[in-house]
Amino acid sequence: MSVVLDAIEEKKWGRRLPDERIRDVVEGYTAGDVPDYQMAALLMAIFIRGMDYEETLAMTRVMADSGKRYSFPECVDKHSTGGIGDKISLTSLPVVAACGAPVAKLSGRGLGHTGGTIDKLEAIPGFNVALTSEAFERQVSEVGFAIVEASDAAPADKGIYALRDATGTVDSLPLIGSSIVSKKVATGAGHLIYDVKCGSGAFMKTPEAARELADLLVRLSESLGIRSSAVITDMDQPLGSAIGNSLEIREALRFLKGEPVARDLDLLAREISVELLKLKEITDPERRVEEAISSGAGYEKFREFVRAQGGDDSALESLEVASEVTEVRAPASGYLKKVWAIELGRAALALGAGREKKDDAIDFAAGVEVDAKVGDRVEEGQAVARVYGSRNLQRALEFAGRAFEVVQEPVEPVPAILGRVQAG
Amino acid sequence: MSVVLDAIEEKKWGRRLPDERIRDVVEGYTAGDVPDYQMAALLMAIFIRGMDYEETLAMTRVMADSGKRYSFPECVDKHSTGGIGDKISLTSLPVVAACGAPVAKLSGRGLGHTGGTIDKLEAIPGFNVALTSEAFERQVSEVGFAIVEASDAAPADKGIYALRDATGTVDSLPLIGSSIVSKKVATGAGHLIYDVKCGSGAFMKTPEAARELADLLVRLSESLGIRSSAVITDMDQPLGSAIGNSLEIREALRFLKGEPVARDLDLLAREISVELLKLKEITDPERRVEEAISSGAGYEKFREFVRAQGGDDSALESLEVASEVTEVRAPASGYLKKVWAIELGRAALALGAGREKKDDAIDFAAGVEVDAKVGDRVEEGQAVARVYGSRNLQRALEFAGRAFEVVQEPVEPVPAILGRVQAG
Numbered sequence: 033m034s035v036v037l038d039a040i041e042e043k044k045w046g047r048r049l050p051d052e053r054i055r056d057v058v059e060g061y062t063a064g065d066v067p068d069y070q071m072a073a074l075l076m077a078i079f080i081r082g083m084d085y086e087e088t089l090a091m092t093r094v095m096a097d098s099g100k101r102y103s104f105p106e107c108v109d110k111h112s113t114g115g116i117g118d119k120i121s122l123t124s125l126p127v128v129a130a131c132g133a134p135v136a137k138l139s140g141r142g143l144g145h146t147g148g149t150i151d152k153l154e155a156i157p158g159f160n161v162a163l164t165s166e167a168f169e170r171q172v173s174e175v176g177f178a179i180v181e182a183s184d185a186a187p188a189d190k191g192i193y194a195l196r197d198a199t200g201t202v203d204s205l206p207l208i209g210s211s212i213v214s215k216k217v218a219t220g221a222g223h224l225i226y227d228v229k230c231g232s233g234a235f236m237k238t239p240e241a242a243r244e245l246a247d248l249l250v251r252l253s254e255s256l257g258i259r260s261s262a263v264i265t266d267m268d269q270p271l272g273s274a275i276g277n278s279l280e281i282r283e284a285l286r287f288l289k290g291e292p293v294a295r296d297l298d299l300l301a302r303e304i305s306v307e308l309l310k311l312k313e314i315t316d317p318e319r320r321v322e323e324a325i326s327s328g329a330g331y332e333k334f335r336e337f338v339r340a341q342g343g344d345d346s347a348l349e350s351l352e353v354a355s356e357v358t359e360v361r362a363p364a365s366g367y368l369k370k371v372w373a374i375e376l377g378r379a380a381l382a383l384g385a386g387r388e389k390k391d392d393a394i395d396f397a398a399g400v401e402v403d404a405k406v407g408d409r410v411e412e413g414q415a416v417a418r419v420y421g422s423r424n425l426q427r428a429l430e431f432a433g434r435a436f437e438v439v440q441e442p443v444e445p446v447p448a449i450l451g452r453v454q455a456g
Numbered sequence: 457m458s459v460v461l462d463a464i465e466e467k468k469w470g471r472r473l474p475d476e477r478i479r480d481v482v483e484g485y486t487a488g489d490v491p492d493y494q495m496a497a498l499l500m501a502i503f504i505r506g507m508d509y510e511e512t513l514a515m516t517r518v519m520a521d522s523g524k525r526y527s528f529p530e531c532v533d534k535h536s537t538g539g540i541g542d543k544i545s546l547t548s549l550p551v552v553a554a555c556g557a558p559v560a561k562l563s564g565r566g567l568g569h570t571g572g573t574i575d576k577l578e579a580i581p582g583f584n585v586a587l588t589s590e591a592f593e594r595q596v597s598e599v600g601f602a603i604v605e606a607s608d609a610a611p612a613d614k615g616i617y618a619l620r621d622a623t624g625t626v627d628s629l630p631l632i633g634s635s636i637v638s639k640k641v642a643t644g645a646g647h648l649i650y651d652v653k654c655g656s657g658a659f660m661k662t663p664e665a666a667r668e669l670a671d672l673l674v675r676l677s678e679s680l681g682i683r684s685s686a687v688i689t690d691m692d693q694p695l696g697s698a699i700g701n702s703l704e705i706r707e708a709l710r711f712l713k714g715e716p717v718a719r720d721l722d723l724l725a726r727e728i729s730v731e732l733l734k735l736k737e738i739t740d741p742e743r744r745v746e747e748a749i750s751s752g753a754g755y756e757k758f759r760e761f762v763r764a765q766g767g768d769d770s771a772l773e774s775l776e777v778a779s780e781v782t783e784v785r786a787p788a789s790g791y792l793k794k795v796w797a798i799e800l801g802r803a804a805l806a807l808g809a810g811r812e813k814k815d816d817a818i819d820f821a822a823g824v825e826v827d828a829k830v831g832d833r834v835e836e837g838q839a840v841a842r843v844y845g846s847r848n849l850q851r852a853l854e855f856a857g858r859a860f861e862v863v864q865e866p867v868e869p870v871p872a873i874l875g876r877v878q879a880g
Binding site for chain 2: 037040041044067068069070071072073074075076077079080081195198199200201
């Protein structure tokens with residue numbers, strides 16, 4: 033019997049897979065020796081029967097080992113499970129780099145309502161996300177801040193993820209955890225914070241599910257030699273104001289220059305920066321972060337980073353956004369009970385800010401800006417958001433209109449940070 | 457979302473699949489629109505979560521409908537779940553045909569320790585298993601007895617079975633039940649007995665599992681308009697004496713001529729014949745069966761059937777068996793506690809009597825003859841079996857030697873028939 037049939041036989045009855053069997057199967061699949069249909073059967077058995085911590089760790093390790101392994105033990109990195117309007121990489125990372133914590137980040141494009149961090153950076157004219165690994169390492173050591181596209185890290189995860197996506201086996205905690213952490217281990221940063229999003233616009237819909245994932249991510253990372261912690265953050269409403277590539281960079285620059293931004297973004301960007309400095313055991317992290325923002329050091333670090341990767345930093349203040357701007361108005365007077373991130377994400381996607389299929393083009397200039405947060409008092413007809421772009425405008429406005437739920441009674445604002453997980 | 461992804465989503469959480477979704481998925485898979493990896497994920501979800509009776513019935517129906525549907529409402533047929541030395545089709549069916557119950561049977565080759573009924577018939581010089589459907593129907597009406605190779609019945613089952621075999625999802629009760637009954641429904645015989653084998657040499661290892669399958673087969677068949685019943689029979693030791701293609705035909709002919717054969721074979725061949733006549737509501741079935749055997753009418757019907765399908769009936773009494781014959785001796789004096797069918801099957805396979813891979817050639821002349829049954833008193837060194845053939849002889853003798861387990865205390869013989877299932 034083949035290795036994968038052995039593994040299927042064990043897992044379909046709910047037994048645990050030995051480490052070496054997991055390794056053989058994942059390596060066999062990546063090498064093309066295990067056919068998709070057998071891997072799909074095994075993934076479904078894992079989906080239903082689960083994997084214990086040791087199995088998940090073995091799977092993470094073998095996927096991390098499947099491609100190039102970088103090593104940046106002195107560096108910090110962050111990972112978000114994905115949300116709408118999430119520009120924390122563009123805000124926290126320049127700040128911590130300015131505070132002396134070097135940043136080495138591999139990032140992805142992926143599918144979604146807006147582009148990934150890599151797409152957002154490509155909204156900057158000239159920005160090059162495809163450095164050689166030598167240039168990547170040099171920039172980390174010289175500038176202390178580099179972000180490149182993850183093309184050769186954890187190829188086993190890439191193949192397995194594509195198969196999971198096609199076979200209904202995405203939403204499995206051990207498979208999600210091993211997928212995320214394998215890529216971070218391959219990236220090799222020694223200090224890592226996970227931002228686990230929770231709510232309508234996130235993969236994890238409940239705080240309990242988000243905490244379970246956060247616990248797993250931190251535990252796996254620590255087992256594999258990464259100092260790490262996690263925050264669980266709200267993604268029922270979008271983070272900050274901007275949703276869309278150039279719009280988000282514009283908002284990130286405002287934060288970096290110390291200009292006012294939405295309170296949730298301000299709070300979370302600072303929190304993540306502070307946590308990363310703590311993981312690096314840098315003293316007095318709150319004060320350092322505050323100074324890096326108020327002095328403009330974080331902003332300058334971002335410009336230096338853009339220049340180092342071939343981007344035109346003089347273009348940063350004048351990134352093109354769509355000239356067609358349509359206001360979204362409050363449907364009634366009262367208090368905002370919900371600002372549904374998922375609907376605003378759908379609006380951004382309809383406008384062209386993200387991609388539905390792998391090779392879709394992204395319109396960097398399109399997106400949505402949201403002016404209101406849960407708990408805000410609004411008047412009927414008041415502008416609560418602006419839609420940038422003209423593609424599928426009617427549909428985008430329908431989505432955006434549905435996002436704002438107004439009630440008569442006052443509503444408490446929702447906290448941006450729902451929980452924290454520390455190692456151990 | 458596609459139909460199959462919908463089905464995966466339902467079944468992975470243990471929900472039931474509506475009839476029309478089962479139909480869409482099976483038809484889509486058979487048409488090549490559903491890829492193997494998605495079907496494999498669904499089959500594993502079904503394996504673990506199960507299907508209820510209605511789902512199983514829907515699956516059976518759509519697979520039966522996937523290819524040619526024959527219709528022989530007046531005919532009888534039998535189906536065995538497969539065992540070692542099982543020559544009941546060659547013994548009971550000529551008898552019932554001689555008693556006036558016409559037989560229309562589609563049969564398979566399959567993999568195993570010996571050939572299937574189709575292979576065994578091909579041991580007869582000239583025998584043609586590939587009649588056109590017109591010739592098949594004509595022979596059923598003129599001779600009252602025809603067996604052809606099932607090549608166009610239930611192609612959906614054929615494809616799904618091959619995928620199950622490659623993905624560890626064979627041993628699932630609803631999948632086994634729908635697979636078997638879909639082919640029988642496509643064959644179209646109106647009266648059917650299932651012989652569910654139980655023991656070391658069978659797919660079902662325990663009487664409980666065998667009864668569960670027997671219940672399901674009868675219930676599905678009755679729901680789909682086939683009058684049916686089932687017997688659960690022992691396959692811990694082989695049935696009768698001969699294992700191997702020509703050897704089994706030789707043993708079947710002895711039965712048909714009223715010559716002595718092993719008691720278990722004699723008993724079961726008569727029982728199945730009687731049950732089939734009962735399903736046809738033919739009166740006084742025991743007496744008719746006895747007469748068909750003692751008068752030689754069953755034997756004559758078999759010869760007529762052989763001639764009708766192009767076989768040389770004058771060759772029947774002199775079928776070639778291997779000239780190299782080696783005795784297997786009892787390892788000790790005492791009583792036979794076990795005669796392991798599985799080990800004798802392995803011996804036959806090693807000698808070339810069956811095929812391991814789809815296109816292996818079969819040596820019709822090879823096999824094993826067993827002289828002893830559980831409960832028999834044996835003396836050390838006494839011949840208990842004969843091995844026919846020279847291929848892998850050492851290995852075959854090792855397997856055969858392991859088959860005979862001798863103890864000092866007297867042992868009860870095991871019953872050939874362990875249970876019966878009637879419709880309703």
